[in-house]
Amino acid sequence: MTPPAPPPPSQGRTAAPRKQKGWRLPLPPVRPPSFSGRLHDARTATSVGRRLGAAFLVCFATGLISHYLQHPPGWAAGLLPGRPVWGYRLSQGLHVGSGLAAIVLLLVKLWAVYPRLFAWPPVRGVRHALERLSVAVLVAAAVLEVFTGLLNIAQWYPWPFGFVQTHFALAWVVTGSLLLHVAVKVPDIRAHWSRRSPGTLELPARDGPDRRSLMLGVGAAVGAVTLTTAGQAFTPLARLDLLAPRHPRHGPQGLPVNRTAAAAGITDRAVRDWLLEVRGPVPYRLTLDQLRSMPRAQARLPIACVEGWSADAHWSGVRIRDLLERAGARRGAGLRVTSLEAGGAYQVMEMGRGYAEDPLTLLALELSGQVLAPDHGYPARVIAPNRPGVLQTKWVTLLEVL
Structure with missing residues (x-):
């Protein structure tokens, strides 16, 4: 017997797709993006x-x-x-x-x-x-x-x-x-x-x-x-402190640094021949031993960097105002500080009279009872209250009365 012919496809059924010639596949039609998600309101x-x-x-x-x-x-x-x-x-x-x-x-x-x-x-x-x-x-x-x-x-x-x-x-x-x-x-x-x-x-x-x-x-x-x-x-x-790039206690002498002595170009010879020059009405120079023999002051001050990290530390050194007074500076004078650093945006820094006359503003020689590490500014650095870290100049070699 001859088998019955298959029934015609109903209206609700989909006809089988035709076989494509070759290896080319049909591409879906290009539609504009649809934003149907909720809460975009x-x-x-x-x-x-x-x-x-x-x-x-x-x-x-x-x-x-x-x-x-x-x-x-x-x-x-x-x-x-x-x-x-x-x-x-x-x-x-x-x-x-x-x-x-x-x-x-x-x-x-x-x-x-x-x-x-x-x-x-x-x-x-x-x-x-x-x-x-x-x-x-x-x-x-x-x-x-x-x-x-x-x-x-x-x-x-x-x-x-x-x-x-x-x-x-x-x-x-x-x-x-x-x-x-x-x-x-x-x-x-x-x-x-x-x-x-x-x-x-x-x-x-x-x-x-x-x-x-x-x-x-x-x-x-x-x-x-x-x-x-x-x-x-x-x-x-x-x-x-898992995601921050700095930890407040990781670094030389337990304090972070941004710019190392090597990055600043501080050589052994420059440190070995170091002198502090103070220019003013009565200019003078001091060796490191002479600077250490001057009356000392101490302060607990934070070092706070513009990148967001900060930490408290104990500093010891000579008051900036004592150095300026010895140079014959008048009351209300400002100060220009120059670093041994070879170039850089903050090689030269100026501070107004408010900081220069503050008893907490030091030319620091020690950190936490120890001589400054090279990366912290040995032989001497500035530390002052309420100042950005980039203005706490390290490797100080010249002070100028303004």
Whole structure:
């Protein structure tokens, strides 16, 4: 018997695909990106954004303190405060800590809003074009600011431009564009600031638990980053200092260093023939033995670096004001300090009268009861209260009364 013919394919069944000729496979059709994930909404963006704004505010304010302590305007050079002695240590620790927290928050913020960054059409008018341009500037400047800051903490500079000047300029760009963005988004921010805001009624209720879980995870991530890095400045957390590039007690004589004697070009001959020259109305020179024979002073002061690490230490040496008085300096005179270091941005440093006359400002000869190690500035270095570490000049060879 002849077998019955197969039934025709029903309307709901799919016909078998035809066999392709050769080895070419069919390519899937090209479709525009689809952003169907949840929590990419104004409520989530506002929740993350207000925390990111707070981190940027702290980072910007403490960054200004750091910059103007390192590069004070001429009129303010003699007015910088030497108290509290731990002031720069606190402000720079907050600067680095808030900057690291901002990296986590910025990534989450970009995740929450990235579908809007790819909205189509990209421009719907002049006002919309200006808004998107301001957002582009804000995103680009913020990403560059926080990640160059992160690399600066590790002292890695894979770029041709000067970090300090660029970082300072970008801080103003980020702050200005952030204020402009907030001004444009005030209606959205007001509507979604809290759960009781009227605008939140439009959001699906099922997203509430997921949003709370997201914010809890963001808080945990920020907390983890803070706990594992803050120990480089906040010594009670030093045992948890796992992700920071410095430990406050690791280094010669139990203190970290950024620039070693070898990196600074300090030779044995230069140290062997060392003399301290003091220029003023009554100039003079001192050998190391003569300097050691002068009345000594001691101080417990932190060394605080711009990269965020800091530690307290006991210093012993001669008061700067005694050396200036012997040179015939008038009251209120400033000071210029020159290092044996061969070049470098901080080979020459100036300090105003407030620091020069402070009884805690020393030309230090010993650290923790021991002669300074070469990497800590042997034969002599400056140590002063509430000063960035880059201005605590090492390998001092010349003091000039201003």
